[in-house]
Amino acid sequence: MEQPYVYAYPPGTAPSAPPPPQAGGIAGGIVDQRFCAPYPVDLAIVRKMMKLTDGNFVITDVNGNLMFKVKEPVFGLHDKRILLDGSGSPVLTLREKMVSLHDRWQVFRGGSTEQRDLLYTVKRSSMLQFKTKLDVFLSHNKEEKRCDFRVKGSWLERSCVVYAGESDAIVAQMHKKHTVQSVFLGKDNFSVTVYPNVDYAFIASLVVILDDVNREDRAAAGSS
Secondary structure (H helix, E strand, C coil): CCCCCCCCCCCCCCCCCCCCHHHHHHHCCCCCHHHCCCCCEEEEEEEECCCCCCCCEEEECCCCCEEEEEECCCCCCCCEEEEEECCCCEEEEEEEECCCCCCEEEEEECCCCCHHHEEEEEEECCCCCCCEEEEEEECCCCCCCCCCEEEEECCCCCCCEEEECCCCCEEEEEEECCCHHHHHCCEEEEEEEECCCCCHHHHHHHHHHHHHHHHHHHHHHHHC
16 A cells, blocks of 8 residues: 655745754655654665676665665666665666756656656756755645755765755755775765654665766766
């Protein structure tokens, strides 16, 4: 049975300061309730920058236990990625719409790309950006006049923050983990703290999309 969607803060009710941990419940159960915990969850992300095969993007818990990995196409159009759980089962399918005015990604349940399985859409808030700004719209938000979540910050510095709607309520924060060993091994290590009762599969998918945005921006800069 599908979990009910939870709306972002209605207009005029957003808190003016970062919320207490329980405020993260507004992002609970977007993908599945099993990906929600009543305590903060730290996701460790390792990007093996020189590896071209599946599994170069790995997400673990703080103890190194595999939580998610990303299956990417090796050949053809790189417009679809699949987020797998630790057992290799598909959790989400992320598909980029190549012809949209603003870069846009659609996120579907499991391995599907059927519209009935659409969970949410992610797009750049504007085409020209000095810092990363993404808006997230849940599938019921057809008009997309107000976002349900937004991502803002510097991808280069790994300091992005995920907010609920247009409020200041933080649901997840990214932190850089830079070590001499990670540079030597060609790995990009960083971590994301997911607030209590926030769906961490949802947050993991946003991190994957952020990585995709970053790679496209670097490719565009290199060709200019």
